[in-house]
Amino acid sequence: AQTVTQSQPEMSVQEAETVTLSCTYDTSESNYYLFWYKQPPSRQMILVIRQEAYKQQNATENRFSVNFQKAAKSFSLKISDSQLGDTAMYFCAFMNLNSGNTPLVFGKGTRLSVIA
Amino acid sequence: ETGVTQSPTHLIKTRGQQVTLRCSSQSGHNTVSWYQQALGQGPQFIFQYYREEENGRGNFPPRFSGLQFPNYSSELNVNALELDDSALYLCASSSNTDTQYFGPGTRLTVL
Numbered sequence: 560a561q562t563v564t565q566s567q568p569e570m571s572v573q574e575a576e577t578v579t580l581s582c583t584y585d586t587s588e589s590n591y592y593l594f595w596y597k598q599p600p601s602r603q604m605i606l607v608i609r610q611e612a613y614k615q616q617n618a619t620e621n622r623f624s625v626n627f628q629k630a631a632k633s634f635s636l637k638i639s640d641s642q643l644g645d646t647a648m649y650f651c652a653f654m655n656l657n658s659g660n661t662p663l664v665f666g667k668g669t670r671l672s673v674i675a
Numbered sequence: 676e677t678g679v680t681q682s683p684t685h686l687i688k689t690r691g692q693q694v695t696l697r698c699s700s701q702s703g704h705n706t707v708s709w710y711q712q713a714l715g716q717g718p719q720f721i722f723q724y725y726r727e728e729e730n731g732r733g734n735f736p737p738r739f740s741g742l743q744f745p746n747y748s749s750e751l752n753v754n755a756l757e758l759d760d761s762a763l764y765l766c767a768s769s770s771n772t773d774t775q776y777f778g779p780g781t782r783l784t785v786l
Contacts, residue, residue, distance in 0.1 A: 563717075594774070604718070604765060604777035650717050654772075660731025661772045662708060665717030 561586045561653050565666035572641045573674055579626075580636045580669050582651030592654040593627065594663070595636045599647040607649070610634065641673045677702055679768050679778035687784045688756050696751045696781045698766030706730070707749040708775055709741060712763040724749055725771075753783075761785045 562585045572578035584593070595607040610618045610627050617625050622642075626635045638645055648670050652663040680699045688694050700707050706725045710718035720733035724743035738754040747768070753760055761784050767775035 592774070596777075601779070602763060602782075603779045604767075606774060606776065609774055652717075654775075656772055658731070660723045660725070661706075661769070661775075662720035662723060662731060662733065663710070663718070663767075663775060664720070667717050 561588070561655060561664045563651050563653050563664050563666040565651055565669050567669045568667070569670045569672070571672040571674055572638075574641055574643060576641055577637060577639045578641055578671065580638075580649050580651075580671065582634045582636070582666060584632050584634065584651070584653050586632070586653065586655065588655045588657050590656040592656065593625075593634045594652040594654070595623070595625070595634075596650045596652060596665075597645075597647045598650065598668075599644075604650070608636070638671075643673050643675060645671060646673045647671060679766060679776055681764075681766050681778035681781050683781060684779070685782045685784075687786065689786050690756055690758060692756050692785075693752065693754045694756060694783060696753075696764050696766075696783070698749045698751070698768075698778055700747045700749070700766075700768035701776055704768035704770050704776075705747050706769045706771060707743055707747065708767045708769070709749070709751050710765040710767065711735070712765055712780075714762070718765055721751065756785045758785050 593610045648668045651666040708723040709721040712718040722732040743749045766778045769775045
């Protein structure tokens with residue numbers, strides 16, 4: 560079974576600064592996706608970024624980028640130029656593509672507060 | 676393009692009752708997954724439906740059941756509600772094994 564660990568329950572960052580959220584995972588699978596989702600107080604889970612395990616290049620989406628270290632099973636999220644709207648719970652999630660179904664396995668989340 | 680929608684937004688039930696939650700998938704998506712998110716926790720996988728068939732189930736008892744319809748919308752039914760069933764229920768849709776997109780959730784309170 561796969562597990563996802565987010566070791567930082569809470570973090571804070573000043574507006575316009577950069578912050579990195581950590582995630583590690585455990586799997587014996589070779590074909591998978593990793594995700595970061597954001598859940599603001601409105602509670603809707605919003606996709607931030609996706610990384611395919613077969614890609615060596617780290618995914619980027621505007622101010623969001625990841626550091627994917629496959630051998631170390633590490634998948635951190637960097638948020639540059641933090642904005643007040645980035646305040647939310649951030650969840651790291653794993654999807655195994657080798658099984659017949661594709662449930663997401665989530666970590667417990669990191670609560671990020673952006674301070675003005 | 677319409678996103679994933681869920682109804683109702685909030686629901687209050689008493690222990691022992693039954694509840695049905697609904698989800699409309701995003702246009703072009705054929706797979707719906709349901710998750711339970713307890714307060715302060717990450718979502719936990721309940722089950723997944725692909726083309727109207729259950730396609731995987733998490734560690735939830737049989738009183739959690741579901742349906743997927745020909746238009747790929749879905750229902751989650753919970754019988755004999757327990758206090759611990761109080762949670763946010765999230766529905767996500769996808770095209771086959773691709774990225775899952777979530778609806779706004781249904782907050783269920785069991786008294």
